[in-house]
Amino acid sequence: MITVDRLTKSYRGVTAVDDITFAARPGRVTGFLGPNGAGKSTTMRIMVGLTPAGSGTVEVLGGRYADLPNPGLEVGVLLDASAQHAGRTGREILTVAALTMGLPTSRVxxxxxxxxxxxxxxxxxxxxxxxxxxxRLGIATALIGDPAVLILDEPANGLDPAGIRWMRDLLRSYADQGGTVLLSSHLLHEIEVIADDIVVIGNGRIVAQGTKEELLAGAGTLVSSDDDVRLGAALAEAGVTVGTAGSSLLTEASAGVVGRIALEAGIALTELRAADGAGLEEMFLELTAESQRESAHTDRTEGAAA
Structure with missing residues (x-):
């Protein structure tokens, strides 16, 4: 269990994490989702004692990470795979980790x-x-102590499609056995596939959180036809809000409603399905649009000041 309560952190007058509260629960994968610079990595660094909080608290397994007598046996952490000692072998790194935790080297x-x-x-x-x-080596180091909690920042970076599938299956199995997984990623599809709960952060503030089903409820329907211009006009005339997702139209209406409107208009459909992956992408872009505009404004202001 990870509990974040009213956590705030500022650097030289810039608020990186702004009064956020959320929890990651046992037996579930919690996706921590947000654009670059949103505050995800800062939050995770505070969780494991690498960065002090400005205010608020983070508890891991009911207390502070720094107070755990042997943290690696209770919390597995991967924040930066590139931070590993470049002069050691992978086997040496795992051996040092095992010995530090008091584990037999047979774990390596x-x-x-x-x-x-x-x-x-x-x-x-x-x-x-x-x-x-x-x-892969970083994930092995995080898992070597058989911890109850995993905190992983962008673990899919650099993995090929087969590696991403492997990681997804590994983390799903870990959570299904009762582990707590907090997973930060900018890969929206991977978060949608694996996560049970989603926390969306933008410009240091939480803009949405809940179960995946709650956040994607009513995500809408993807639809395509041989004449999307006429289809879009027919949907709009029926009072259905129409947007785009790639080469398809995205509506807030159910597939049944969309199909009936198309039938009445005499339009043959080539695609009609629930939004699925597009649902999370649209939700993410909509929820973080304001924070990204604020971030861009801040960057321009700071640049002008410099």
Whole structure:
């Protein structure tokens, strides 16, 4: 369990995290979603004691992370895969982690198998790893203590599609066994596929949170036809709000309503389905649009001042 209560952090007069409150619960994957600079990484650094909070509190497993007697046995953390010691091998990094936590070194080959790093790769120096291999090593380090909580910042960076699928299955299994997963990502589809709960942050403030089903309820319908201009006009005439999502039209109406309107207008449809991935993308863009405009304004103001 992770509990964030009225957390605020400022740097030189700029508020990076602005009075946020949310929780990540056991047995569930919580997606922490927001544009670059939204405050996700700062929040996670405060969680694990790397950055002091300005005000508010963060509790992990009922207390402060800094007060845990052996943190690695209770909380697995991956904040920056590139921060690993470049001169050590992957096997050495895992061995040091195991010994630091008081674990038998037999955990090292177990973790290497878990994250699909071969013996040859494990004996290679980390400076020669790809970003994807560093991510796998970072996840292995986070998991080696068999913790109850995982805090992962952008763990899919550098992974190929097969690696992303592997990571998704690994984290889903971990949560299904009772673990708490807090997962930060800008990959909207991956968050939608894996997350049970979603927290959306923009410009340091939480703009939405709830279960995935709650946030995507009423996300609408994607529809296409051989004449989308005429279809859009027919929907608008019927009072249905119409937008676009890629090459399709996106409406707030149900598929049944959209299909009936198209039938009455004599328009043959080539696509008619729930918004799915487009739903999260549209929600994300809508909820963070204001904060991104504010961020752009701040950047221009600071640039002019400089």
């Amino acid at each position: 080959p177990e973790m290497l198998r878990t994250v699909s790093l071969t013996d040859t790769e494990a004996d290679r120096r980390v400076r020669n790893y790809s970003l994807g291999m560093r991510q």
